[in-house]
Amino acid sequence: MTPIKECLENNNTTKKPIWLMRQAGRYLPEFREIRKENTDFIKLCLNEKISEVITLQPIERFNFDAAIIFSDILMIPYGMGQEVKFKKNFGPELGEIDLKYIINLGEDEFTSKLSPIYKLLRNLKNNEKLNGKDLIGFVGAPWTLLVYMVNKVSPKNGLSYNFFNDQSLVDHIMLLLDKFIKIHIKNQVNAGASIIQIFDSWAGLINTDLEKYIYKPTKSLVEYTKKLGVPVICFPRGISDYSKFCSIVEPSMVNIDFNVDIKNIVKHIKIPIQGGLDPKILLSNRENLKKQVLKYLDTFKDHQYVFNLGHGILPETKIEMVEELVKIVRSFRA
Numbered sequence: 001m002t003p004i005k006e007c008l009e010n011n012n013t014t015k016k017p018i019w020l021m022r023q024a025g026r027y028l029p030e031f032r033e034i035r036k037e038n039t040d041f042i043k044l045c046l047n048e049k050i051s052e053v054i055t056l057q058p059i060e061r062f063n064f065d066a067a068i069i070f071s072d073i074l075m076i077p078y079g080m081g082q083e084v085k086f087k088k089n090f091g092p093e094l095g096e097i098d099l100k101y102i103i104n105l106g107e108d109e110f111t112s113k114l115s116p117i118y119k120l121l122r123n124l125k126n127n128e129k130l131n132g133k134d135l136i137g138f139v140g141a142p143w144t145l146l147v148y149m150v151n152k153v154s155p156k157n158g159l160s161y162n163f164f165n166d167q168s169l170v171d172h173i174m175l176l177l178d179k180f181i182k183i184h185i186k187n188q189v190n191a192g193a194s195i196i197q198i199f200d201s202w203a204g205l206i207n208t209d210l211e212k213y214i215y216k217p218t219k220s221l222v223e224y225t226k227k228l229g230v231p232v233i234c235f236p237r238g239i240s241d242y243s244k245f246c247s248i249v250e251p252s253m254v255n256i257d258f259n260v261d262i263k264n265i266v267k268h269i270k271i272p273i274q275g276g277l278d279p280k281i282l283l284s285n286r287e288n289l290k291k292q293v294l295k296y297l298d299t300f301k302d303h304q305y306v307f308n309l310g311h312g313i314l315p316e317t318k319i320e321m322v323e324e325l326v327k328i329v330r331s332f333r334a
Contacts, residue, residue, distance in 0.1 A: 002134045003065045004195065007304045008231050008252055008272055016297060016305055017065035018329045019136070020322075021235075021255075021275070022312030023058040024070045027319070030057050041086040042078060045071050048120040055120070056129055061319070062326050065306075066134040066195070067124065069188075071117055073140030073199055077149050079113045080105060080180055094152045099169065102176050107183050114184065118191040125192030137193030139184055141200035141236070142177040142217040149173055155202055178217060182224050189228045196225050197233040197255070204238015214239070215248045222251050233274060237311070243268040258310025262299045273300060275308035282317045286324050293325060297332045 001010070003017035025031055031054060038044040045051060054070040074092055078084045080102050083095030111118075124135055140148075147155050150163055150170065164170060185196055198221055203214055218234060225232040231252035236245050238257060246254050246269050256265055258278035265273065281292045296307065307329045313322070 002132060002194070004134045004306055005231075007306055011304060013302055013304055014333070016300075016307050016329055016332060018307040018326060019064040019066040019068065019134075020058070020313050021068070021309055023062075023064060023068065024054045025313065026315035027313055027317040027322070028057055028061070029319075041072070042075075042084055045075060046114075046116040048116040048123060051116070051120045052123050052127075055124060056127070059129055059133070062322060064133070064326075066136050067130055068136040068138065068197070069117070069120055069124070069193075071120075071138070073138070073145065073201070074148060075114055075117065076140060076145055076177070076180055076184055079110045079184070080176070082149060091154045092148060094148055097149055097169070097173070099172060103172075105180075110180055110183060111187055114187070118187050121188055121191035121193055134194045135192055136195045136197055136233075137185070137188030137191075138197040138199060139181050139188075139221070141198050141203070141214075141221070141234075142174055142181065143206065143213045144200050144202045145177050145181070146170065146173050146213075147202045147205065155205060159205060174213070174217060178220055181221060185221065185225055186228060189225070189230050193230065195231050195233060197235065198222070198251075200234070200236040200239075202238070203236035204240075207240070210239075215245070219249045222249055226252070235275070246271055253304075253306065255308060256310060262296065266299055266303055272304035272306065274306040276310045277308070279309050279311050279314045279317070282321045282325065283314065286321070289321060289324060290328055293328045294332070297329065 003015055006012040006015060007017055034050060034054060051070045055067050058064055059067050074084050077094060081098055085093045087093055124130060151160050198218060206213055222232050233253045233255055234249060234251035235255035239245055242256060242265060253272040253274050255275040256273060258276055262276060276296055281289055
């Protein structure tokens, strides 16, 4: 049994497994070399051979307890026929929504567009470098994908003023997202994903109608994934009440933000917990890193806990700080 499954299924609190969000990414010099030659991000995500190399890079360097596939949550809108581009120093930019096309889109056509992702998983499933480790597939949550599809750019400066103007479109997209996200989850599990993580990167953007846009649609995905026989991790980034989220949605494990009160979290959340460390801590010094990492490990020493961050690892992170992080976690004894 893998270290993460030990934690999830056997209530093991002595081992603290570790992997990092965006562990296959720009902080790695070997990734930057590949990226120089592959400027089109979507094409890169659809190249299963190069994506396999990228997925394994952090495993080869740091021996993490899980590999998360090199892909992107926006591959689902891409599969649904919406144009998706990634602009340097800007981020994603999406085209117009062709609702009629999406309504008529069949499962086979959607699966065919994203087939390299499933080939990637099948290849990784049989890779001996992942023996004894989990292979994590992932999706964006319906709310976060809706935000990108309708807003068309990252909402870091807020949603566009007319986001909810066409309520019929919003409701239609939410229904269609439930369908296609589930197809993507099923295909990933069938291809070899042993865990699914649901990223709700913009959960903190909405304060009302949480039942409609966050709780109910995410719970639908969680129940579906559990029926496929794999655990599901939820990361509702920025949500105000993690405890309420967990009691309603019931994920196998929840990933927490870096700006929550972890003493309050450990007191009120009984399911396994993942993450929380501010990625900026990895930009500080070794002494501060050790202090902050031990704060999490000590707080969750009697809890089922997987070490991770409260957001993706930053591109400017130094390799030696990640090595130090792994060393601290590996040497900790609850």
